[in-house]
Amino acid sequence: MQAPPPEVLYEDELRFLESWDSGRRPKGFRMTARAVVTFLVGSGGEALRPPKGSKAKARVIEPKFVGDRALVERCVVTLVGERGLLLVGEPGTAKSMLSELLAAAISGTSALTVQGTAGTTEDQLRYGWNYALLLAKGPSAEAIVPSPVLTAMRSGSLARVEEITRCLPEVQDALVSILSDRRLMVPELSGRNELGESPHVEHAAEGFNVIATANLRDRGVSEMSAALKRRFNFELVPPIADAKDEIALVKARTLRVLERAEAPLEVDDAVIEAIVTVFRDLRLGRTEEGFAVDKPSAILSTAEAVGVASSLGLAAAFLPSDRELLRLVPGYLAGVVTKDDPKDQARLLAYWDGVVKRRADAEQRVWRTLYELRGLLET
Ligand SMILES: Nc1ncnc2c1ncn2[C@@H]1O[C@H](COP(=O)(O)OP(=O)(O)OP(=O)(O)O)[C@@H](O)[C@H]1O
Ligand SMILES: [Mg+2]
Structure with a gap:
């Protein structure tokens, strides 16, 4: 399986954490809030003991999200409450x-997902119909095709709405009543009884909530309706603050990509460090030494740094040659930087002529090689 979801990838850890903490669980949660936070940020190298009487071994929980623990805690607390969580x-x-x-730890599944696009319709957030059944029998409960959101309401799970701001605002607003009333009306199934109209209502079970994500480069969260905004707690997820943490993460992720390809890790630490440093300098518009850098408009995220480092590893494994791996860096870097704005290439060259040259002049080996390769950026 490519890209197994976290509930599969971390099945053993999740099962362990469900029994590890005997504290009070929020309604609908499969583990305590403390256990959820531990699953995300790790146990800090400490081996957690299983509860008395359990046959499980003590185990260290690996960190998965690198960042502020307080941010993760706020996310979990939001999900205990009655408001949705919007990660921007x-x-x-x-x-x-x-x-x-979060969805894997709290609900045991991260699969109840709607991917927001310009073409997302209300049905994808509410319900659709099985037309064969609809034509054969007319509107009936069996003919409803629930959206992932409706399935999450019925089972008391977390629904995920990815890239919510890419959906049209009127489509996004289908979530307003779901989040505030915690129920969904199905007017097609409403009937009449002796007291008058009897509406068909789907109620959310305990544990239901929504986690949405929004990318600040897409159509902004500012275009979300005020009504919908008020039903979410916003959390800003920043890039990794510390250079050492980012280097360690990029190395670990690269290792994982290469393991999957059954390739050895032949990218040495100095190369990974240089890649991450270039990405950080260009992303932040300032180097660690304090020089200002003209920022390209292209996206230079940690995920892209993992992409470049993994490509080097894959190249070493599948197209082996005598050339130094470092020689491939400018080519991949140019591919990342020159995606949307032609001026970005000039910015990259300016960075080379300023910062990379200065580091090369200071006799730093990796940087000297990179500077010699400047010509590769110009093509
Ligand atoms: N703080 C972090 N902790 C752990 N991994 C990170 C962190 N930041 C970036 N990554 C890496 O970046 C990858 C990309 O993350 P993801 O796709 O979740 O980003 P995203 O914010 O949803 O991006 P987009 O806005 O493009 O959808 C992750 O799988 C992980 O390898
Ligand atoms: Mg995303």
């Missing part, structure tokens, strides 16, 4: 990953 941020800051991990 630059592309590639792990918003989708966070929402999948």
Whole structure:
């Protein structure tokens, strides 16, 4: 299976955490709030003990989300309450990953997902119909095709709406009544009884909530209706703050990509460090030494850095040659940087002529090689 979801990938950890903490669970949660936070940020290297009488072994929980623990705690607390959670941020800051991990830990599935696009319709957030059944029998409960959101309401799970701001605002607004009333009307199934109209209502079971994500580069959250905004708690997910943490994460993720391809890790630490440093300098518009850099408009997220580092590893494994791996960096980097704005290439060259040159002049080996390869950026 490519890209197994977290409930499959971390099945053992999740089962362990469900029994590890005997504290009070929020309604509809499969584990305590503390266990959910531990699943996301890890146990800090400590081996957690299973409850007394359990045959399970003590285990260390690996960190998955690199970032502020308080942010994760706020997310979990929001999901205990009656408001939805909206994760906003630059592309590639792990918003989708966070929402999948939260859904896997809290509901046991991250699969109840609607992918927001310009073509998303209300049916995809509410329900559709099985037309064969509809024509044969008329509107009936069996003929309803529930959306992932309706399935989550029925089963008391978390529904995920990815890239919510890419949906048209009037489509997004289908969530307003679901989030505030916690129920969904199906007018087609309403009947009449002796007291008059008897509406068909689908009620949300305990545990139901919505996690949405929104990318700040797409149509903005500012275009969401005020009514919908009020039904979400917003959390800004920032890029990884610390350079060392980002380097470690990129290395770990690259290793995972290469493991899947059954390729050895032949990218050395100095190369990964250089890649992450270039990405951070260009993303932040400032180097670690404090020099200002003209920022390209292209997206230079951690996820893209993982992409470049993995490509080097794959190249080493499948197209082996005597050339130094570092020689491939400018080519991949140019591919990332020159995606939308032609001026970005000039910005990359300016970075090379300023920062990379300065580091090369200071006799830093990796940077000297990179500077010699400047010509590869010009094509
Ligand atoms: N803080 C972080 N902790 C752990 N992994 C991270 C972090 N930031 C980025 N990553 C890496 O980046 C990858 C991309 O993350 P993801 O797709 O969840 O981003 P996103 O914010 O949803 O992006 P987009 O806005 O483009 O949808 C993750 O799978 C992970 O490898
Ligand atoms: Mg995403």
